[in-house]
Amino acid sequence: MSARHGQSSFRDRTVEFFNIVESLRRSNAPAANNVPYGSGRSDVVARREDPRSALINQSEFSRRASKIGLAIHQTSQKLPKLAKLAKRTSVFDDPTQEIQELTVVIKQEISGLNTALLDLQVVRNTQNDEGNNSRDTTTHSATVVDNLKNRLMDTTKEFKDVLTMRTENMKIHENRRQLFSSNASKESTNPFVRQRPLAAKAAASESVPVPWANGSSSSSSQLVPRKQAEAESSPLLQQSQQQQQQQQQQMVPLQDTYMQSRAEALHNVESTIHELSSIFTQLATMVSQQGEIAIRIDQNMEDTLANVEGAQSQLARYLNSISSNRWLMIKIFFILIAFLMFFLFFVA
Amino acid sequence: MALNLRQKQTECIIRMLNLNQPLNPNGTANEEVYKILIYDRFCQNILSPLIHVKDLRKHGVTLYFLIDKDRRPVHDVPAVYFVQPTQSNLQRIIDDTSKSLYDTFHLNFSSSIPRKLLEELASGTLKSNSVEKVSKVHDQYLEFVTLEDNLFSLAQQSTYVQLNDPSAGDKEIEEIIERVASGLFCVLVTLGVVPVIRCPRGGPAEMVASLLDQKLRDHLLSKNNLFTEGGGFMSSFQRPLLCIFDRNFELSVGIQHDFRYRPLVHDVLGLKLNRLNVQGEKGGMKSFELDSSDPFWSANSSLEFPEVAVEIETQLNKYKRDVEDVNKRTGGGSGAEFDGTDLIGNTKHLMNAVNSLPELTERKQVIDKHTNIATALLGQIKERSIDAFTKKESDLMMKGGLDRTELMGALKGKGTKMDKLRFAIMYLISTETINQSEVESVEAALKEAEADTSAFQYVKKIKSLNVSLAASANSASRSNIVDWAEKLYGQSISAVTAGVKNLLSSDQQLAVTRTVEALTEGKPNPEIDSYLFLDPRAPKSSSTGGSHVKGPFREAIVFMIGGGNYVEYGSLQELTQRQLTVKNVIYGATEILTGSELVEQLGVLGKKMGLGGPVASTSLSGH
Numbered sequence: 009m010s011a012r013h014g015q016s017s018f019r020d021r022t023v024e025f026f027n028i029v030e031s032l033r034r035s036n037a038p039a040a041n042n043v044p045y046g047s048g049r050s051d052v053v054a055r056r057e058d059p060r061s062a063l064i065n066q067s068e069f070s071r072r073a074s075k076i077g078l079a080i081h082q083t084s085q086k087l088p089k090l091a092k093l094a095k096r097t098s099v100f101d102d103p104t105q106e107i108q109e110l111t112v113v114i115k116q117e118i119s120g121l122n123t124a125l126l127d128l129q130v131v132r133n134t135q136n137d138e139g140n141n142s143r144d145t146t147t148h149s150a151t152v153v154d155n156l157k158n159r160l161m162d163t164t165k166e167f168k169d170v171l172t173m174r175t176e177n178m179k180i181h182e183n184r185r186q187l188f189s190s191n192a193s194k195e196s197t198n199p200f201v202r203q204r205p206l207a208a209k210a211a212a213s214e215s216v217p218v219p220w221a222n223g224s225s226s227s228s229s230q231l232v233p234r235k236q237a238e239a240e241s242s243p244l245l246q247q248s249q250q251q252q253q254q255q256q257q258q259m260v261p262l263q264d265t266y267m268q269s270r271a272e273a274l275h276n277v278e279s280t281i282h283e284l285s286s287i288f289t290q291l292a293t294m295v296s297q298q299g300e301i302a303i304r305i306d307q308n309m310e311d312t313l314a315n316v317e318g319a320q321s322q323l324a325r326y327l328n329s330i331s332s333n334r335w336l337m338i339k340i341f342f343i344l345i346a347f348l349m350f351f352l353f354f355v356a
Numbered sequence: 357m358a359l360n361l362r363q364k365q366t367e368c369i370i371r372m373l374n375l376n377q378p379l380n381p382n383g384t385a386n387e388e389v390y391k392i393l394i395y396d397r398f399c400q401n402i403l404s405p406l407i408h409v410k411d412l413r414k415h416g417v418t419l420y421f422l423i424d425k426d427r428r429p430v431h432d433v434p435a436v437y438f439v440q441p442t443q444s445n446l447q448r449i450i451d452d453t454s455k456s457l458y459d460t461f462h463l464n465f466s467s468s469i470p471r472k473l474l475e476e477l478a479s480g481t482l483k484s485n486s487v488e489k490v491s492k493v494h495d496q497y498l499e500f501v502t503l504e505d506n507l508f509s510l511a512q513q514s515t516y517v518q519l520n521d522p523s524a525g526d527k528e529i530e531e532i533i534e535r536v537a538s539g540l541f542c543v544l545v546t547l548g549v550v551p552v553i554r555c556p557r558g559g560p561a562e563m564v565a566s567l568l569d570q571k572l573r574d575h576l577l578s579k580n581n582l583f584t585e586g587g588g589f590m591s592s593f594q595r596p597l598l599c600i601f602d603r604n605f606e607l608s609v610g611i612q613h614d615f616r617y618r619p620l621v622h623d624v625l626g627l628k629l630n631r632l633n634v635q636g637e638k639g640g641m642k643s644f645e646l647d648s649s650d651p652f653w654s655a656n657s658s659l660e661f662p663e664v665a666v667e668i669e670t671q672l673n674k675y676k677r678d679v680e681d682v683n684k685r686t687g688g689g690s691g692a693e694f695d696g697t698d699l700i701g702n703t704k705h706l707m708n709a710v711n712s713l714p715e716l717t718e719r720k721q722v723i724d725k726h727t728n729i730a731t732a733l734l735g736q737i738k739e740r741s742i743d744a745f746t747k748k749e750s751d752l753m754m755k756g757g758l759d760r761t762e763l764m765g766a767l768k769g770k771g772t773k774m775d776k777l778r779f780a781i782m783y784l785i786s787t788e789t790i791n792q793s794e795v796e797s798v799e800a801a802l803k804e805a806e807a808d809t810s811a812f813q814y815v816k817k818i819k820s821l822n823v824s825l826a827a828s829a830n831s832a833s834r835s836n837i838v839d840w841a842e843k844l845y846g847q848s849i850s851a852v853t854a855g856v857k858n859l860l861s862s863d864q865q866l867a868v869t870r871t872v873e874a875l876t877e878g879k880p881n882p883e884i885d886s887y888l889f890l891d892p893r894a895p896k897s898s899s900t901g902g903s904h905v906k907g908p909f910r911e912a913i914v915f916m917i918g919g920g921n922y923v924e925y926g927s928l929q930e931l932t933q934r935q936l937t938v939k940n941v942i943y944g945a946t947e948i949l950t951g952s953e954l955v956e957q958l959g960v961l962g963k964k965m966g967l968g969g970p971v972a973s974t975s976l977s978g979h
C-alpha cells in the first residue's frame with residue numbers, strides 16, 4: 009500500500025521537458041538554416057571523443073565494479089538457501105550432500121570475489137597513477153571499491169554465521185544420539201557397551217565434517233576418504249541394529265575408520281576456520297574504518313564552516329600583528345630622525 | 357493505518373535515489389547503479405534528518421555534493437539532482453550539462469517546477485547541445501523538513517514577522533500565503549490524503565486554508581492527479597482533519613518557558629534539525645543526534661526534566677547490572693574447571709557475551725549522550741534559574757496575575773535578558789486589565805536589565821489598542837477594514853485577547869490542543885461553531901458539507917502559521933494518548949521556533965512600528 013502511495017507522490021515531467029525541447033529546436037532550426045545544429049552535433053561527437061581514453065578506462069572500472077556487485081548479490085542470495093538447509097533439525101533427513109555442494113560453491117565464489125576486488129583496486133590505482141582523472145572521479149571509484157568491500161565483508165560474515173549455526177545443529181544432533189545410544193547401552197548389557205556408541209558416533213561423524221570439509225579449497229581430495237568412511241560406516245550402523253553378534257568381529261576395523269574420519273574432520277574444521285580467519289583479516293585490513301555509519305550529510309559543511317571561521321580569526325590576528333609592526337617601524341623611524349636632527353643641530 | 361510522515365518521506369527519497377525505478381520488496385534497487393547525489397542547501401536540510409551516509413551508500417550513492425560546490429567531472433556515472441526549482445539552481449544545472457560533468461542527469465525538484473523555468477532549462481541545454489544528457493525531470497513534492505514521525509516544518513523563516521508587518525503590502529502577503537499553502541500541499545501529496553480543512557475565521561489561517569482548498573480542488577479536477585491512488589480506500593470517515601491556526605491564536609505558548617525534556621533541549625541548547633551541539637567536558641563541541649532511532653529520547657522526551665534525570669540514573673544502573681552479569685557468567689573463576697562437559701556450555705556463554713556486547717555498547721552510548729545533555733542543561737538551568745521562571749509563568753497563567761514582589765523578584769533575579777523579557781511578555785499577556793503603575797515598574801526593571809524592550813512595547817501597544825477597541829464594541833465590522841495593515845492589526849489584537857481567554861479558562865491544556873480535540877470529536881460545540889469548514893472533495897455548491905465529514909476524525913494534521921514549538925507538539929501527542937477518538941496527530945509549522953526566537957521576531961515588529969525607539973538604541977549598544 010505504501011508503495012502505491014510512493015508511486016503517486018511524484019510527477020514525471022520528462023515528456024513535457026522533451027516536448028519543449030522539440031518545439032524550441034523546431035523554432036530555432038529554420039532561422040539558423042540548420043547549420044548550427046549540424047555543426048553542434050559534430051561538436052558533441054568531437055567533445056565526446058576527446059576524453060575517450062579516460063572514459064574507456066573509467067568504463068572498464070565501472071564494468072568490473074558492476075560485475076562484482078552483481079556476483080556478490082548472487083552469492084548472498086545463495087546464503088539463505090544454505091541457511092534453510094542447515095536449519096533442518098531432523099536427524100534422519102540430513103541434506104548433507106546439498107549442503108556440501110552449496111558450501112563449496114559459495115566458498116569458491118567468495119574467494120574469487122576477493123581476488124576480483126583486489127584486481128579492481130589495482131585497476132583503480134593504475135588509473136589514479138596515470139593522473140588523467142579528476143579528484144571527484146578518484147573519490148568516486150574509491151567509494152565504489154569500499155562499498156563493494158563492505159558488501160563482500162557482510163556476505164562473508166553471513167556465510168560464517170550460517171556455518172556456525174550448522175556446527176551448532178550438528179552438536180545438538182550428536183548429543184541427542186549420544187543420549188539415545190547411552191540409554192541403549194544401559195539396557196543391553198556387556199559386550200556392546202563400547203561398540204554401540206561407536207557405531208552411533210560413526211553415523212554422527214558422517215555429518216560433522218561436512219561443511220568444513222567442503223569449505224576448504226582442496227576439498228575434492230578430502231572428500232574421497234570421507235566418502236569411504238561413510239560407505240563403510242552406514243551399512244554398519246544398520247547392521248549394528250540387527251546383527252550385533254556377528255558385528256563384534258568387525259569392531260576393530262570399524263573403530264579404525266571411525267578414528268581416521270574423526271581426525272580428518274577435525275583437521276578440516278581447523279583448516280577451514282584458519283582460512284576463513286585469514287580472509288577476514290585480509291578484508292579487515294582492506295576495509296579501513298570508515299566511520300560513516302552515523303555521519304549526516306551536513307556534518308562536513310559544519311566542519312568546513314568552523315575551519316573557515318578559524319582561518320578568518322587567524323588572518324585577523326596576523327593583520328593586527330602586521331599593523332602593529334608597521335607602527336613600530338614608524339616609531340623607530342621617527343626616533344631616528346629625531347636623533348639625526350639632534351646631531352645636526354647640536355653636534356654639527 | 358496511521359499516517360507516518362517521516363516514513364513516507366523517506367520512502368520517497370529512497371525511490372528518488374534509485375532513479376525513480378520501482379523497488380524490490382527488500383528495499384533495494386533491482387539493478388546496482390553507482391551514482392552521484394547533488395543537492396542544494398534547502399534539500400540538504402530535508403535529507404539530513406532522514407537519511408544517513410550509510411543509507412546513501414546502501415542505495416549506491418558514492419558522492420554527495422552541494423550544488424554550489426566546485427565539482428569535477430566524473431564520467432560514465434549518472435547524477436541525481438535534488439534541488440529547489442530556482443533560477444540559480446537551474447543555471448548551475450545548465451552549466452553542468454554543458455560541461456558534461458556526468459554521464460546522465462536525473463533532475464528532481466523539491467516542488468513543482470514552473471513551466472517558465474522548464475522552458476528555460478530546455479533552451480539552456482539546447483544551446484549547449486546537451487539535451488540528451490538530461491534523462492529525467494521529476495517533480496517530487498517534498499518541500500518540507502520532517503523532524504519526527506509526526507512533526508514537520510516548512511522551513512520558511514520569519515513568517516510571523518512578514519505576516520504581521522504593518523508595512524507589508526498585499527502582494528507580499530499573498531506571496532507568503534502562496535508559499536505556505538504550496539508547502540502544505542506538498543505534505544498532503546506525500547501523505548496521499550485529501551483532508552477536511554477547518555480553521556478559525558479571518559486572518560492568515562483562513563487565507564491559507566482557502567488557497568489550499570483551491571489548489572486541491574484544481575488538482576482533483578484533472579484526471580491523472582496525485583491523489584487518485586489514495587481515493588479508492590480512503591473513504592470519507594477515514595479522511596484526516598487539517599486544522600490550520602495562526603501563531604496569534606495562542607501567542608503565549610511560543611514564549612513561555614517549559615520544563616519538559618524536549619522543549620528544554622530545544623529552547624536552551626538549540627536543537628536544530630534533530631541535531632544538538634553541546635560543549636563537552638574537555639572544551640570541545642560535541643554533537644548529538646536526537647531522533648526516533650534513539651530509544652531513550654523517544655521514550656522520555658515528554659517527561660519533566662527531573663524525571664528524565666532519574667530515568668538516566670536508573671538506565672545507568674541497569675546497564676551496570678547487565679555488564680556485571682555478563683562478567684560473572686564468563687569471568688575468571690570458571691576458567692579453572694576445564695572439564696569436557698562444561699566446555700560446550702562455556703563457549704556458549706562466551707558467544708552469548710560477545711553477541712550481547714554490541715547491544716551493551718549501544719546502550720552505553722545512549723546513556724553517555726543523555727548524561728552529557730542533561731549535564732549541559734542542568735548548568736544552564738542553574739545559571740538562569742529557568743525552573744523559577746517556569747513556575748512563575750505557570751502561576752501567571754493559572755491565576756492571571758502575580759504578587760508584585762514576586763514579579764519584581766523574578767525580573768531582578770538570575771536569568772538572561774531574554775528570560776526576563778519573555779517573563780515580562782507573559783505577564784502582559786496573562787493580565788486582563790493593565791495596571792499602569794505595575795507595567796511601568798516592569799518596564800523599568802527590564803531597562804535596568806538592559807533588555808531590548810521593543811518586543812514588550814509591541815505586545816503592550818497591541819494590548820492597549822485592544823482595550824480601546826473593545827470599548828468601541830465591535831461597532832465597525834472587521835470586513836469593512838479594507839486596508840491590509842489595519843486588518844492584520846485588528847487581527848492580532850483580537851487574537852491576543854482570545855489567547856488570554858483561552859489561557860484563563862484552561863488549567864493545563866493548551867488552547868490549540870483543546871480546539872483540536874473539540875474539532876476532531878465533531879460534536880456541536882459553541883467554541884468551534886464559527887470555524888470555517890472546507891472540503892476540497894465536496895462539490896463547490898454545497899459549502900456547508902455533508903454531516904458525514906463532520907463526524908469524529910481519527911487522524912488530524914495541525915498546522916501553525918508563523919512558527920511552532922515542541923511544547924505544542926508534545927501537548928498534541930499527549931492528546932492522542934489520552935483521548936480515544938483521535939489516534940494520530942501530525943503537527944507542523946512554518947518553522948520551529950524557540951521562545952527567544954519568537955520574542956526576537958516580536959521585537960523586530962516592535963521596531964518596525966517605531967516602538968521602543970530610544971530603548972532600542974541603548975539595547976543595541978548593550979548587545
